[in-house]
């Protein structure tokens with residue numbers, strides 16, 4: 001099959017980029033979206049052109065490296081699917097596919113489709129840890145965790161830090177990511193000591209980094225490849241407001 | 249630019265500053281002030297319905313006499329006005345600041361951007377808010393100050409209302425504003441609960457029922473006048 005794609009090309013962080021049209025032959029329905037880009041890149045290299053830079057690692061939906069904006073939707077049309085897990089059968093060869101990098105001030109474009117997502121690491125550093133007693137491993141059942149809490153924490157812990165929530169949010173907010181991290185630690189007993197300061201510090205850092213404020217538009221959950229629910233954001237708000245009320 | 253604020257520095261400021269300096273805090277302020285405005289809107293809507301009992305002028309007098317021994321004649325109305333003004337200013341300032349922050353957070357937009365999610369009400373919060381604010385100015389000039397009212401005599405509330413809604417274009421302006429208000433409230437109520445850290449399961453249904461009730465309640469008056477049911 002032959003596909004037409006319009007890909008964002010930008011030679012470096014300060015260069016001016018543009019969308020460039022390509023026609024790609026020999027794409028099969030079983031190929032993943034990234035494999036389609038691989039086919040394009042092989043050809044570009046044979047022709048002596050620069051391949052399209054895109055981030056990827058695991059190609060099985062667990063590392064969070066691969067996100068791009070496909071036809072204006074973060075990670076493309078698949079429900080709860082990363083870009084690497086998307087198949088070409090989802091696309092109609094008749095329509096050109098527009099591929100753009102994540103757009104947010106805290107995510108500068110490095111090259112083509114690759115953005116720098118270090119800002120998310122800064123948010124993690126601000127509170128994504130627990131203070132724990134080092135030493136021998138505790139007994140498995142020394143610290144009982146109610147099943148619903150374990151499930152909530154596990155659901156939130158599925159966040160792969162891909163940044164699709166930021167890319168999709170009309171406010172450029174990283175709230176769903178931060179909420180997932182704060183929930184995953186904050187509902188477990190081990191996470192209690194820093195529960196409120198964690199929420200406060202992570203949100204403060206996210207604000208300082210230039211992310212937008214959350215207005216609960218819900219665009220984030222709709223594209224999140226791990227289906228992180230909006231309820232994590234209510235929980236984060238609750239913990240931040242508790243911290244703001246308490247301290248001082 | 250980034251990280252100029254030292255982490256944890258929020259803890260050393262006073263409560264209002266700590267709250268206002270956080271995007272989550274600003275949303276909480278919007279939720280609380282929105283709640284105050286909602287309470288007012290419900291009371292106002294119910295008050296308007298006294299026109300169907302035939303004595304809305306008496307209701308106006310009643311409001312001005314409320315707590316008169318303590319606040320003086322009309323004092324109660326002025327207390328409400330001051331509270332509303334404060335709430336509106338805080339609500340709008342937070343909304344404008346968050347909108348400007350959002351614009352800074354995405355200086356370069358997408359070439360292609362279809363809608364994925366987010367209902368109509370959620371997407372129109374900012375413009376809806378602007379429409380309601382413009383309407384409130386018109387409305388105050390119309391039925392409070394009387395300058396834009398075809399009758400416009402202070403205290404003659406019934407006559408002023410009747411004079412207004414003889415005209416289809418006045419009814420149309422009120423309809424636009426009230427529908428905008430209904431949409432604004434629907435997403436607003438749902439969102440406010442979440443901004444304050446609550447997410448009750450029935451909140452979507454509740455928000456829908458309350459906002460439809462308010463919309464229908466407000467619109468009943470202009471249409472009753474337009475169709476000659478109230479004269």
Ligand code: HEM
Pocket residue numbers: 289292296308325329332380384387388391392405409422425426429466467469470
């Ligand atoms: C069809 C719908 C409405 C009707 C018939 C109506 C009618 C009135 C009337 C008759 C007054 C003057 C009362 C008096 O002089 O004692 C008034 C005042 C007011 N209304 Fe409305 N109203 C409507 C909708 C709204 C809406 C949607 C809002 C706000 C979002 C609103 C906000 C106000 C405010 C802020 C005042 C001024 C209170 C004051 O300071 O005296 N109204 N309205």
Ligand code: SF4
Pocket residue numbers: 158159160161162163164165166176177180220223224225226227228
């Ligand atoms: S919350 Fe979802 S969309 Fe956001 S970074 Fe985590 S996995 Fe990606």
Ligand code: FES
Pocket residue numbers: 055056057058059060061062063064065066067082083084085
């Ligand atoms: S490459 Fe790892 S999630 Fe897609």
